[in-house]
Amino acid sequence: MNTSATQKINVQKVESSRIGQVDFDNLTFGSIFSDHMFECDYKDGAWQNPTIKPYGPLTISPAAKVFHYGQAVFEGMKAYKDENGKVWLFRPEQNFLRINKSSVRMAMPEFPRDIFFEALIELVKLDKDWVKPGLGNSLYIRPFVMATQVGVGASPSTEYKFMILLSPAQAYYLGDVKVVIADHYSRSANGGVGAAKAAGNYGAQFFPTNLAREKGFQQVIWTDASKHEYLEEAGTMNVFFRVNDTLLTAPISDRILDGVTRKSVIALAKKDNITVEERPVLVSEIVEAAEKGSLKEIFGAGTAAVISPVSAFSYKEKTFELDKQEDGFASRFKKELLDIQYNRSEDPFGWRYEVK
Structure with a gap:
């Protein structure tokens, strides 16, 4: 499948951050999300309209194929902040390669490397204040892809949505x-x-x-x-x-x-x-x-x-x-x-x- 993107990323910033409403000392893993998210749609054989926008709900048809045939893959990554305030990712190339490997296995289009890394870096930079310093604190990163074509025919979707969400996190398991x-x-x-x-x-x-x-x-x-x-x-x-x-x-x-x-x-x-x-x-x-x-x-x-x-x-x-x-x-x-x-x-x- 063609994995070219038709344009560079459009960035739409929030008017005011929600970060002040979050208790970072009492986080439940994967339940709080940062101010922005990334989305990009696959239509007519190409990835289109890559956008960073305020985090919020989606409007999607109940007949979207993801709900009926389970065409969905995801990744899990983290960003970390060091003692000098610098933000780091850990082996992101591996996550990029694996989400495309997963997509191929599920008959889904691969995502372009340049857009993946540009979106990832810009999104984390935009919400870098959500990455708290200190051992155990991190920003969990969830890229995922889902089938969005409307129709319940049992065949691979021709339309998909690629997204990245950010979620502040603490230690996942507290003990053995x-x-x-x-x-x-x-x-x-x-x-x-x-x-x-x-x-x-x-x-x-x-x-x-x-x-x-x-x-x-x-x-x-x-x-x-x-x-x-x-x-x-x-x-x-x-x-x-x-x-x-x-x-x-x-x-x-x-x-x-x-x-x-x-x-x-x-x-x-x-x-x-x-x-x-x-x-x-x-x-x-x-x-x-x-x-x-x-x-x-x-x-x-x-x-x-x-x-x-x-x-x-x-x-x-x-x-x-x-x-x-x-x-x-x-x-x-x-x-x-x-x-x-x-x-x-x-x-x-x-x-x-x-x-x-």
Whole structure:
């Protein structure tokens, strides 16, 4: 599909900011949004009318195909403010590449790189006061695309809307989480859309996650759809297992999302000379390691939570507690990532991207 844009970005500023109405010390993740948003429409084979405008509701037909066939993909990114007031993004190129990869898998048009980055930078610059300094504070960035063609015929849409929203955020999880290893429900299957950030992937997780919460667990570690023998992802995050001093994680496939935080953790581990094995991880080997005491840590890795340690897991009604690691891999990687993201340390990988 043609992904050219017909014009540069039109900027419409708010008359007065809503920032004074926000209690930044008591934020619920993803519920408050900044003054402006970006939108761009795909019609007649091209992206048109890229606009930054005041945040507000949309008018959309109830017959728009997104509501009927689920053509929608999204990304999750963050902006950080350092001690000198500079604002930084973290590996935005990866998010740009992935949203287009997701779009292709969902038969949606790719978005132009120049407009993506111009919109992203201008939007964050415009609402930079919403990026609060201090470790744990950030501005969550949500690019997404949805099908807007009117009609309920079962075919790909010919019209789409690309948008970017900004939401001030604090730490996603305040403590360790307890998880259930799935032995019935699945997140994705071979040949499916597990590797895409398709909206439906996440909606399908809510029911089994609710079942886990009824039993006192916060998240589910998903297993393969065929036999539920292999560990894949944890909730909305990639998942890592530390057995003795070796780090294990499932390989990227068409079932597993190529997480930006995941690949960053792997790079940090290799820099620190930690052995990393990207391979299929059996449920049985992790249960056995827990029984023998060689399973030291489990943690999730994702944009919203960064690193989320697991304090216990349950499998087939048996619960295994994990000892708290005072100087564990999870805490080490989280500190190293945050130090890079907040410009508190050197960035040997060139991951930081200054908004200026």
